[in-house]
Amino acid sequence: MTNYRRAKTPGGTYFFTVNLSERQRATLIEHIDLLKRSLREEKKLNPFRINALVILPDHLHAVLTLPDGDADYSGRWRRVKAAFSAALPPTERRSTSRRTKGERGIWQRRFWEHLIRDEGDYARHLDYVHFNPVKHGHVTRVQDWPHSTFHRFVREGKYPLDWAGGDQTDFAVGERE
Numbered sequence: 001m002t003n004y005r006r007a008k009t010p011g012g013t014y015f016f017t018v019n020l021s022e023r024q025r026a027t028l029i030e031h032i033d034l035l036k037r038s039l040r041e042e043k044k045l046n047p048f049r050i051n052a053l054v055i056l057p058d059h060l061h062a063v064l065t066l067p068d069g070d071a072d073y074s075g076r077w078r079r080v081k082a083a084f085s086a087a088l089p090p091t092e093r094r095s096t097s098r099r100t101k102g103e104r105g106i107w108q109r110r111f112w113e114h115l116i117r118d119e120g121d122y123a124r125h126l127d128y129v130h131f132n133p134v135k136h137g138h139v140t141r142v143q144d145w146p147h148s149t150f151h152r153f154v155r156e157g158k159y160p161l162d163w164a165g166g167d168q169t170d171f172a173v174g175e176r177e
Contacts, residue, residue, distance in 0.1 A: 006074070006113055007113065007114075007115035008071040009071060009115055010066065010068065010069045010070055010071040011065070011066055011067060011068040011069060011070065011071075012065070012066060012071065012115055012116070013051065013063065013064070013065040013066075013115075013116040013122065014063070014064055014065075014066075014073055014113055014114065014115055014116060015061070015062070015063050015113070015114040015116060015125040015128075015129075016060075016061065016062045016063075016064065016073070016077070016111055016112065016113055016114075017059060017060075017061050017111060017112035018059060018060050018062070018077060018081070018107070018108075018111045018112075019058065019059040019107070019108045019111070020058045020059060020106060020107060020108065021093075021105050021106060021107055021108050022058075022093060022105075023058045023059070024058070025057070025058055026057035026058065027057070027058070027088075027106065028055050028056065028057055028058065028059070028060060029055065029056070029057045029147065030057075031084070031087075031088065032055060032147060034084055034087050034088070035055060035060075035084055037083075038080045038081075038083040038084040038087075039080055041083060042076055042079050042080045042083070045079075046070075046072070046075070046076055046079075047067055048064050048065060048066050048067065048073075048076060049064065049065040050062065050063075050064055050149065051063040051064060051065055051122075051126070051149075052125070052126045052129040052130065052149045052153075053129065053148070053149045054129050054130060054132050054133060054145070054147065054148040054149070054150070055147040055148070056132065056133060056136060056138065056147070057138075061128065061129045061132055062129070063116065063122070063125050063126060063129060064076075073113065077111055081106070081107045084106070084107075085106045085107065088106065093105055126153075127164070129148075129149070130142055130148060130149070130150040130153070130159070130163075130164070131164050133145035133147075133148065134164065141162070141164075142163060142164045143161050143162065143163075150163075
């Protein structure tokens with residue numbers, strides 16, 4: 001088995017990409033309330049701060065900060081995924097491996113994580129999160145995507161409402177090309 005090396009900084013701020021197994025599905029948007037509830041419940045049991053979040057049909061991006069002394073983001077994502085999956089009827093495709101292990105086939109098994117290193121890195125990842133619905137062609141203006149913390153950032157005066165109205169495309173952070 002591959003030895004995955006993950007950054008484990010207690011109290012760190014991290015960027016995440018979490019994908020559905022079947023990327024052509026829209027499960028996250030179709031069950032948006034369930035996903036939000038799964039995140040809220042995990043946050044109550046194992047606190048963390050959601051700095052930024054965008055939920056797209058087949059994946060999500062988040063910037064989260066863990067409490068001092070805590071680096072268990074893997075456990076948090078495992079429980080969020082499990083709670084979300086458990087509440088859905090078993091209609092997804094499952095590989096033989098997943099059936100043998102008794103696993104659902106909703107989520108990709110792993111996720112992308114990046115430890116935020118400084119204020120510039122943080123700002124680039126916030127921009128990436130909020131611009132993602134435009135990048136994927138879901139909307140032409142960031143303000144038109146409802147499932148994003150962009151709207152909170154506008155209320156707080158951190159972004160103007162017309163920020164990145166569709167003419168910016170150079171946010172190459174957070175994902176491997």
